[in-house]
Amino acid sequence: MSNPDAATPRERYRAQVREEIKKHAWEQIAAAGASALSLNAIAKQIGMSGPALYRYFASRDELITELITDAYRSLADTFRARAAAGADLGDLAHTLRAWALDDPQRYFLLYGTPVPGYRAPEDTTRTAAQIMAVLLDACPDEEPPGTPPSPPSPLQSHLGRHRAWAEQHPAPPAALHRALTFWTRLHGVLSLELAGHFTGMGFDPARLYTAEAQTITGQ
Missing domain, CATH: 1.10.357.10 (Tetracycline Repressor, domain 2)
Known part of the structure; x- marks a missing residue:
């Protein structure tokens, strides 16, 4: 397992953004189910463009x-x-x-x-x-213990x-x-x-x- 303390600032930022994306994904799932999960909707919620979000998760x-x-x-x-x-x-x-x-x-x-x-x-x-x-x-x-197996x-x-x-x-x-x-x-x-x-x-x-x-x- 990687050591978070050894990560670069860029790596820590990427990990934080991925966690934020997942948080919003769970909120979408709770509201409408996993089949309605939308990366573009999550991008809007966190103030990010769709193409930018796809750098963190390549697909739904x-x-x-x-x-x-x-x-x-x-x-x-x-x-x-x-x-x-x-x-x-x-x-x-x-x-x-x-x-x-x-x-x-x-x-x-x-x-x-x-x-x-x-x-x-x-x-x-x-x-x-x-x-x-x-x-x-x-x-x-x-x-x-000691009983012959059935x-x-x-x-x-x-x-x-x-x-x-x-x-x-x-x-x-x-x-x-x-x-x-x-x-x-x-x-x-x-x-x-x-x-x-x-x-x-x-x-x-x-x-x-x-x-x-x-x-x-x-x-």
Whole structure:
């Protein structure tokens, strides 16, 4: 990682302008969604010409990629910090919800409807894989110590052969299954809650989320 103190004044200015552009981009996303993101509109907001702004981000897609990478890195760093403090899988479930509620637009940029015409580069998927690695590390063994292992289910056998999504993590198929269950079921509840689909149903979404997390983690 580069040392900001060693950067030249020009480099520091460029970094500051890029951060300001991203700040306005998040404001646009919050107001109208990522599909409405406009570099020319941001240029007007910060008193810059369109061509001048393109010296900082060459395209809308480059700006979206930067925002997505920042968001994935934020969640990965949050998970790693909690895991380093001793968090188990149940704790990580509540960490995920708190992170999502803190900035729903950031959450939806990662896990909501894909931005039309945008294709994320491979680098962003590698950053996302860091989040899954923390989850896999936190997945407990399915069997108590000394218990003969149970035969894998058909899905676990499938995951054992199709594990590219887990990168090089050595987790056994049962842990892969648990991590995927954690990810899909909890994101399902979160997405519905943040999109307002529980409004008017008369129950507390936090309790539903907690119950789902307890079912998955056994805690």
